[in-house]
Amino acid sequence: MGRLFDFMLPEAKSPTAESTDALFHFINEVSLVLLIGITFALIYFAIKYRRKSENDETPVITHNNTLEITWSVVPLLVCFVIFGWGYSGWLNLKSVPDNAYEIQVSGYKWGWNAKYDNGAQTLNEIHVPEGRPVKIVLQSSDVLHSFFVPDYRVKHDVVPGRYTYVWFEANEVGESQVFCTEYCGTGHSDMLAKIIVHSEEDFETWLEKNGGGVSGTPVEQGQQLVQLQGCITCHSEDGSEKIGPTFKGLWESEETLTDGSTVSVDENYIRESILNPAAKIVEGYGNVMTPYEGRISDEEITNIIEYLKTLK
Amino acid sequence: MATAEVSNKKTLKVQRFKPSDNPTNTYLTDEKGVWAWMTTVDHKKIGIMYLVSVAFFFAVGGALALLLRTELLTPAKTFIEADAYNQLFTLHGAIMVFFVLVPSIPAALGNFIMPMQLGAKDVAFPKLNLASFYIYVIGAIFTFIALALNGLDTGWTFYTPYSTQSTTSVIWVTMGVFILGFSSILTGTNFITTIHKMRAPGITWGKLPLNVWALYATSIIQVLATPVLAITVLLLTMERWLGFGIFDPALGGDPVLFQHFFWFYSHPAVYIMIVPGFGIISEVISTFSKKTVFGYWAIALSSLAIAFIGFLVWGHHMFTSGQSAVATTVFSFLTFLVGIPTGIKIFNWIATLYKGSIKMDTPMIYVFIFLFLFSIGGFTGIMLGALSVDIHLHDTYYVVAHFHYVMMGGTLIALLAGLHFWWPKMTGKLYNERLAKIASGFIFVGFNVTFLPQFVMGAQGMPRRYYNYVDQFTAFHQTSTIGSYLLGVGFLIILYYLMHSLFKGQKSPANPWGSRGLEWQATSPPDFHNFDHTPVVIHGPYDYHQPMEEFQLGLAVDGNGHDPESAKKVVDEEREDWKNYSLG
Numbered sequence: 001m002g003r004l005f006d007f008m009l010p011e012a013k014s015p016t017a018e019s020t021d022a023l024f025h026f027i028n029e030v031s032l033v034l035l036i037g038i039t040f041a042l043i044y045f046a047i048k049y050r051r052k053s054e055n056d057e058t059p060v061i062t063h064n065n066t067l068e069i070t071w072s073v074v075p076l077l078v079c080f081v082i083f084g085w086g087y088s089g090w091l092n093l094k095s096v097p098d099n100a101y102e103i104q105v106s107g108y109k110w111g112w113n114a115k116y117d118n119g120a121q122t123l124n125e126i127h128v129p130e131g132r133p134v135k136i137v138l139q140s141s142d143v144l145h146s147f148f149v150p151d152y153r154v155k156h157d158v159v160p161g162r163y164t165y166v167w168f169e170a171n172e173v174g175e176s177q178v179f180c181t182e183y184c185g186t187g188h189s190d191m192l193a194k195i196i197v198h199s200e201e202d203f204e205t206w207l208e209k210n211g212g213g214v215s216g217t218p219v220e221q222g223q224q225l226v227q228l229q230g231c232i233t234c235h236s237e238d239g240s241e242k243i244g245p246t247f248k249g250l251w252e253s254e255e256t257l258t259d260g261s262t263v264s265v266d267e268n269y270i271r272e273s274i275l276n277p278a279a280k281i282v283e284g285y286g287n288v289m290t291p292y293e294g295r296i297s298d299e300e301i302t303n304i305i306e307y308l309k310t311l312k
Numbered sequence: 313m314a315t316a317e318v319s320n321k322k323t324l325k326v327q328r329f330k331p332s333d334n335p336t337n338t339y340l341t342d343e344k345g346v347w348a349w350m351t352t353v354d355h356k357k358i359g360i361m362y363l364v365s366v367a368f369f370f371a372v373g374g375a376l377a378l379l380l381r382t383e384l385l386t387p388a389k390t391f392i393e394a395d396a397y398n399q400l401f402t403l404h405g406a407i408m409v410f411f412v413l414v415p416s417i418p419a420a421l422g423n424f425i426m427p428m429q430l431g432a433k434d435v436a437f438p439k440l441n442l443a444s445f446y447i448y449v450i451g452a453i454f455t456f457i458a459l460a461l462n463g464l465d466t467g468w469t470f471y472t473p474y475s476t477q478s479t480t481s482v483i484w485v486t487m488g489v490f491i492l493g494f495s496s497i498l499t500g501t502n503f504i505t506t507i508h509k510m511r512a513p514g515i516t517w518g519k520l521p522l523n524v525w526a527l528y529a530t531s532i533i534q535v536l537a538t539p540v541l542a543i544t545v546l547l548l549t550m551e552r553w554l555g556f557g558i559f560d561p562a563l564g565g566d567p568v569l570f571q572h573f574f575w576f577y578s579h580p581a582v583y584i585m586i587v588p589g590f591g592i593i594s595e596v597i598s599t600f601s602k603k604t605v606f607g608y609w610a611i612a613l614s615s616l617a618i619a620f621i622g623f624l625v626w627g628h629h630m631f632t633s634g635q636s637a638v639a640t641t642v643f644s645f646l647t648f649l650v651g652i653p654t655g656i657k658i659f660n661w662i663a664t665l666y667k668g669s670i671k672m673d674t675p676m677i678y679v680f681i682f683l684f685l686f687s688i689g690g691f692t693g694i695m696l697g698a699l700s701v702d703i704h705l706h707d708t709y710y711v712v713a714h715f716h717y718v719m720m721g722g723t724l725i726a727l728l729a730g731l732h733f734w735w736p737k738m739t740g741k742l743y744n745e746r747l748a749k750i751a752s753g754f755i756f757v758g759f760n761v762t763f764l765p766q767f768v769m770g771a772q773g774m775p776r777r778y779y780n781y782v783d784q785f786t787a788f789h790q791t792s793t794i795g796s797y798l799l800g801v802g803f804l805i806i807l808y809y810l811m812h813s814l815f816k817g818q819k820s821p822a823n824p825w826g827s828r829g830l831e832w833q834a835t836s837p838p839d840f841h842n843f844d845h846t847p848v849v850i851h852g853p854y855d856y857h858q859p860m861e862e863f864q865l866g867l868a869v870d871g872n873g874h875d876p877e878s879a880k881k882v883v884d885e886e887r888e889d890w891k892n893y894s895l896g
Contacts, residue, residue, distance in 0.1 A: 008771040020700045024771070027698065031691035038662065038687050042680055045665040046672060049601070054826065056669030058603040060857050064663075068610055071659040072652060079648035082698050087641060089700030094637060143474040144567060146632060146707060150773025153704040157633045159568065160473060161561030164634050177782065181707040181775040183467050184474060186394050189778035286395070287479050 110187030222307025359424030431512025526591025589726030601668025685721025710770025761795030
């Protein structure tokens with residue numbers, strides 16, 4: 001039986017998962033015992049007391065106080081135990097250790113952008129050190145999302161207009177899956193990320209190498225920005241079909257809009273489509289993009305445009 | 313002349329009214345034609361119209377579910393796009409909750425059966441009852457307009473700010489739900505009044521059938537909770553339409569506030585859906601074990617307890633939402649309290665079987681299926697109430713499986729039990745018992761094959777409302793899809809034999825199950841006014857140790873008091889075979 005319950009949960013990779021898993025097993029075991037009891041009683045009574053004739057007489061048993069108090073109070077006590085157990089486990093999930101390494105993670109339709117203390121940025125990958133508590137500070141730039149890592153048994157909604165957090169301590173080098181668990185539209189089920197656990201040393205090296213954010217020529221910066229800002233979640237760079245129009249061959253092309261008019265792609269069109277995408281929707285696509293007004297600088301827009309010019 | 317003491321004060325002259333097995337006049341023969349049905353104020357016909365509507369919406373919602381499950385056969389696209397998938401699960405949820413589960417038992421079966429169980433001719437406000445039905449229809453029309461326009465892709469929960477920004481027809485649906493709510497409120501008001509004022513002589517609160525107690529508790533929730541839903545969807549409509557900033561942070565609102573409002577209705581609504589099912593279980597289990605229900609008061613009062621505590625647990629849908637830590641703790645604690653009355657009911661029902669005379673006809677089979685599935689629904693509910701575990705399980709398939717075990721394994725299976733129990737009463741026809749048992753097998757197996765794997769993949773981390781999924785969950789999804797097809801087959805068999813019964817079925821006697829319930833002491837199908845006498849009740853509805861004759865009493869002064877002479881004659885003739893009981 002223990003095997004079955006173990007099978008139900010992914011391998012626990014954070015110390016806070018222990019209490020959660022133990023409670024999960026406890027409730028399963030109690031439930032299973034009760035369910036077997038109930039099922040057995042049902043089948044046993046159905047066979048033993050099956051109707052022999054239409055004139056069967058049955059005893060009048062209206063109630064039994066001892067029995068009724070027993071089956072009210074005992075489950076209540078078990079429930080109190082479960083409540084206390086769940087509550088204490090949950091307090092651990094809420095109390096972040098002081099030495100936690102902080103990473104700012106922003107959810108948007110449809111991806112996760114992570115920022116580290118030295119300016120490094122990653123998209124849909126969150127790099128963390130092994131054996132050190134990590135606090136993920138969550139914010140949303142559009143609708144509700146939810147940050148869920150099954151391996152660590154942590155989850156929190158990502159709410160626009162406020163900060164929330166989760167914390168964990170990865171106890172082995174490797175990868176863990178991140179899911180978005182609050183429905184957020186077309187790409188909800190593609191809003192995945194990986195947590196990549198490095199050994200403490202490797203993490204420092206990785207951090208140094210990626211520090212300082214985007215760099216290089218304007219075209220190089222633009223190329224990094226379309227990754228980090230999540231543009232490529234919906235717009236391909238190689239001409240393949242995604243949620244939005246592809247970037248390949250976009251520059252100086254003619255696009256037909258949903259109202260039937262056409263527009264030629266120049267700097268101003270791209271700028272408008274980034275800051276206020278709803279203004280002009282290309283035929284065949286939905287009005288689903290998040291406005292980037294306030295989230296991106298003029299210089300960054302210029303660099304992105306320079307990069308798009310190179311995608312012939 | 314027999315007399316019956318129905319309370320400490322009143323002694324009434326009674327006679328026995330044995331229901332005929334071959335009634336010439338029934339509610340089906342009295343008013344005929346489409347127009348007569350559409351304008352009827354007869355609670356039975358209105359109940360049937362609800363039943364047909366609910367069955368129609370169930371077929372639509374069920375078809376959507378099969379499409380969903382088919383799409384999930386493969387991890388990526390199987391046959392539809394993500395946007396279409398999102399519309400499918402939204403509509404499946406919205407239709408099943410608002411158009412099937414909420415009205416199913418109270419408005420369909422409750423409307424038909426409850427006044428008969430009270431020995432009343434109709435509900436307290438028959439015209440209002442018809443109005444409720446048409447309000448339901450108008451709400452449905454709004455929803456179909458939304459379908460014809462841009463559909464709906466917000467999930468049945470309408471969470472903001474997504475629902476404020478979605479380009480689909482949100483307003484049409486929220487207005488539909490707003491209108492629908494009035495139907496629910498009016499039905500609730502009607503039932504409360506009926507139960508208080510229309511009980512036949514002798515039906516004290518302690519002799520009220522448990523089905524009526526359950527409907528009473530349900531009606532209280534309907535009247536108190538539904539207005540909050542109305543306000544919530546109205547605010548949402550104002551935000552979308554007029555740009556009022558209430559829930560959308562871009563306009564200065566708070567999205568978590570929406571969740572509080574929404575669940576303040578939608579959690580009690582869970583009890584609107586399940587509590588009437590409890591009523592059916594009590595009726596069926598007593599009839600098919602020929603035995604007094606064990607713990608009558610425990611079952612009756614636990615329904616009321618659930619109705620009240622049910623108002624205080626809405627925050628358990630929001631443990632990960634960002635609500636305050638204190639609120640989260642309190643909501644978790646209260647959630648366990650609401651589990652207790654439900655557990656008490658299950659134990660009482662099982663105790664009722666002890667030393668009974670148990671006959672496993674189809675309604676009873678569904679009761680057994682209910683007790684098994686609903687227990688699993690209850691246990692997994694306890695799991696989700698535990699704070700640390702819920703953080704892991706929230707918004708995964710575990711939750712999807714849990715509420716299907718409660719809503720489908722509970723409410724819908726109870727509805728099937730009730731439908732098979734009262735079908736002969738409603739139609740005057742018997743159905744094919746063998747096919748019915750085969751269908752129940754398909755439903756039991758299909759249900760578990762569909763939803764058991766969802767517990768496992770949910771606990772492993774599979775999030776709900778996912779169009780694409782990671783490969784490790786493929787086997788679970790495919791098993792689940794196969795189960796859903798089995799379920800579909802089960803329901804098609806039910807449709808077949810019920811239609812066959814309706815048109816070619818064998819005639820049913822007045823009381824095929826030998827039930828002591830008052831509704832069974834009328835003819836099948838019942839007279840237009842249910843009884844052509846005023847029933848008098850001297851025993852509890854489950855007193856199987858008392859002879860059947862004593863459950864068939866009515867006021868001896870008949871003819872509505874207009875013709876006491878002829879009434880007297882009937883009474884005198886009856887005296888020959890009517891034993892002189894000293895009653896009371």
